[in-house]
Amino acid sequence: EIVLTQSPATLSLSPGERATLSCRASQSVSSYLAWYQQKPGQAPRLLIYDASNRATGIPARFSGSGSGTDFTLTISSLEPEDFAVYYCQQRSNWPPLYTFGQGTKLEIK
């Protein structure tokens, strides 16, 4: 089973700053990785799919990069509404399985 490890667990930044979140896979997932944002009391929302493609309606300040085992979600300039928990997710071919990272909490400094 492929394990996704996110770092840091908590990231404290101020609005306007740049956020860099990391997701590392225990073995290569090629570009089969997605990022989600979850706010308190809400369901997760898809931000990035296939490592670097923004989903519909996602602001351009969100970008994803990486392939293989190392991936990054970057928020270029934090808005107040961006403070939330972020999860990465991958899919493996066999057994067919989807797994999530443990999450990074982005909090206001």
Add this chain to the structure above:
Amino acid sequence: QVQLQESGPGLVKPSETLSLTCAVSGYSISSGYYWGWIRQPPGKGLEWIGSIYHSGSTYYNPSLKSRVTISVDTSKNQFSLKLSSVTAADTAVYYCARQGYCSGGSCYSGDWFDPWGQGTLVTVSS
């Protein structure tokens, strides 16, 4: 606009079966896509439970496979989850979601979950 809504008992006794339904509106399940269930224990991360196609084809998380059944009812445009022999460890918010993504005004089947239902908390307790 596709919307999903989970429903079912909020309290289940240990050793019994958890049963939830996800009603889909704004899209006909018969038209395609896989549809999935994901859960999140309070204060913890996300765990994929399993997925189903409109034809009834399913695949499950190996860690839960022995206890999970997912079914689809295209006539009611909904799909369901049954998890047997529950324990306190199964206490979680249960989400349903469509497997796919939208980009450039179109939506496609895929390995990502979008959109999600609002989730329903199921507590396992006597």
